Amino acid sequence: MRVFIIGLTIASAAFAGASFTKDVAPILYKNCVICHRPGEMAPMSLLDYKSARPWAKAIQTAVVSRKMPPWFADPRYGHFQNDARLKPEDIETIKAWVAEGAVEGDPKDLPTQPTFAEGWRLGKPDSVIDIGEDFKVPPGRDVYQNFVVQTNFKEGKWIRAAHVLPGNRKVVHHVHFSVLADEGSAAVLAVDSLSAGRSYFDVQDGLSRVRDDAPVVNDACAGDGGIANLSGFEEGSFATMLPGKGPDVYDVFGDGSIAKYIPAGAKVRFQIHYASLGEPQVDRTSVGLYFASKVPERPLKRVDVRNRFFLIPAGASNHEVKRCYEIEKDKLLLAITPHAHLRGKDATYELVHVDGRREILLSVPRYDFNWQIQYRLKDPILMEKGSRMLVTFHFDNSANNPANPDPAKAIRWGDRTEDEMMVTWTETLDAAPAQALSASTEKK
Ligand code: HEC
Incomplete structure (x- = not known):
């Protein structure tokens, strides 16, 4: 033998x-x-x-x-x-x-082993901002923590790339880094973008959750369910650290024509999800900013497309939730990141063109919360004014979903992992480059 x-x-x-x-x-x-x-x-x-x-x-x-x-x-x-x-x-x-x-x-x-820059993957940043303290992550439970810090930028800065660097990789699960538009928004934190009406949300420890008695709108493409302003198309975070995603590079054509803006004196916010361990940990996460060498022709915009008013019945195995985004001017779509939590099952993106032609932009048949993947289009797609982006998610709230924390519960929108989300982070550009923006142009 x-x-x-x-x-x-x-x-x-x-x-x-x-x-x-x-x-x-x-x-x-x-x-x-x-x-x-x-x-x-x-x-x-x-x-x-x-x-x-x-x-x-x-x-x-x-x-x-x-x-x-x-x-x-x-x-x-x-x-x-x-x-x-x-x-x-x-x-x-x-x-x-x-x-x-x-x-x-x-x-x-054996080929030469690839070398990896430890830390800053894009080289030494022009400016580094950290969370302002050595944060002690308590053991034994997940923590969402907001840190608001001052940039001290004397003048507005155009940014060509940003890299959110976890201070302690063992506990930092993901990070949203945002620029706060004004003083007021720093105080309201988690609810600053809930323009659809604060009364629909409970907020605790800076984390929001849609109330059980809020109106239900599973198909927001069909109507608003009586909610006068469903909202859900806010400018999203400036930069992120997500499992499986690299630094944010805005200057995608490498010619300085695209950048993002941080106004003079702006405050910034780090929203960090700590997946904590058995023993206490310390973290000091930071963001490295890379300045653009010239004033760009167009700003990169992140538009978040959400439906916050769904309700997933207990035990439902294939619950559909929709949101549509009517394109208000000619835009180029650069990237799509679907985001749901543990019951997220699939996500589909369709563009209904003005002439009625339907095009599937992205289909994610098996969504997995552990991987927050940004799908970057090979060629930017023109979304013409009047076309419609149709976003469809399905959720599995049944006992057959091994990730489901509690199939016996009806689930609504909430920041906590055990609640759900239906949101898509898109990156877009105005289709027509403006004459170079002035250095003092405020972020729109
Ligand atoms: C973006 C990061 C990433 C890349 C790229 C990646 N992996 Fe992984 N891999 C992981 C992580 C994290 C785990 C552990 C979690 C898991 O199993 O999902 C893993 C787990 C695995 C496992 C264990 C699977 C199991 O069932 O236990 C194998 C084998 C593996 N990877 C092979 C590969 C190979 C081969 C490639 C390239 C062809 C690759 N991985 C690319 C991150 C990555």
């Missing part, structure tokens, strides 16, 4: 000869080690043979099932700059490597 196995291994290795150093390492270096290296989010390093070998079978399973790299867009719709899917031939190479005994190969074949 032993003789047979050895014979087989030698024979097949001689036949195809996929080795770690020559064939597999280049695939892992290109697609995996951004997360799978020491000190990063993934559980094991795939940088060298010794650390990768015990995972050979798991690697095969993960790539064949396309669980890894994490990417959830249905390949039938849209083209994305940051499409993380492996090429079929890479999957075949990994399968061949495992089938042949996951051998190391000649160490001389």
Whole structure:
């Protein structure tokens, strides 16, 4: 028996000869080690043979099932700059490597290990703002904490990129960094954007939740359910740190034509979700800002498209929630980030053009809360004035959803993970570049 196995291994290795150093390492270096290296989010390093070998079978399973790299867009719709899917031939190479005994190969074949800038991935920032304190994260429960700090910018600044850097990776789950428009908005924090009427929301510890008795609007494309101003199209955060997402680069064409603005003297807010551990931790998260070298032609805008008034009945396995965004002027769509919590099941984005043509922009058939993926369109899509973006989410509040914290409960909108959200963070540009904006132009 032993003789047979050895014979087989030698024979097949001689036949195809996929080795770690020559064939597999280049695939892992290109697609995996951004997360799978020491000190990063993934559980094991795939940088060298010794650390990768015990995972050979798991690697095969993960790539064949396309669980890894994490990417959830249905390949039938849209083209994305940051499409993380492996090429079929890479999957075949990994399968061949495992089938042949996951051998190391000649160490001389190993490509140079990619190097990663620790900390600031875009180089040294022009300005760094931190949360202003060493925050003590209490053990044992998730914490959402807001930090408001002053920029002390004497003049408005155009920003070409921003990188939110967690101070303590072990506990920082995600961060929203926002520029507060004025003094007043700093005080209202979580409710500042709830222009649809404060009476519909309870706010506790800075976290909001739609009241049980608020009107219900599951299909906000069909009508407003009696809520005079459903709202839900606010300018979103300036920059974010989300699991699986890199720094925010606004100057996407690299020619200085696009930037975001921070007014003189602005205050900024860090909204941090700490997923705390058994023992106390300390965090000092910061944002690195990269100034634009010139006044841009157009500002990048983030518009958040939400429906806050859905109600997901207890036990419902496929509850539909819709929101439509009527495009008010010609715009280019650059990126889409769907966001729901643990009951989020799928998300679809359709553009209904003025001539009635329907185009699916993005379909995420299996949404996963653990991955907040930003889908960056390969080519910006023109959303002409009068067209309509139709957003449809489904939620699984049944006992069959392993992530569901409580299938016996009807669920509404709320900041807490055990509540739900139906929101999409979009990045858009005005379609026609204006004459270069003046340096003092206020953010719109
Ligand atoms: C964006 C970050 C990221 C990238 C890129 C990524 N991984 Fe992962 N991977 C993770 C994280 C985080 C986990 C642990 C959580 C999980 O299993 O979902 C993981 C888990 C795994 C596991 C364990 C799966 C299991 O079922 O236990 C394997 C195997 C794996 N990754 C292989 C790969 C391979 C191979 C690639 C590249 C082709 C890759 N990953 C790319 C972040 C990443």
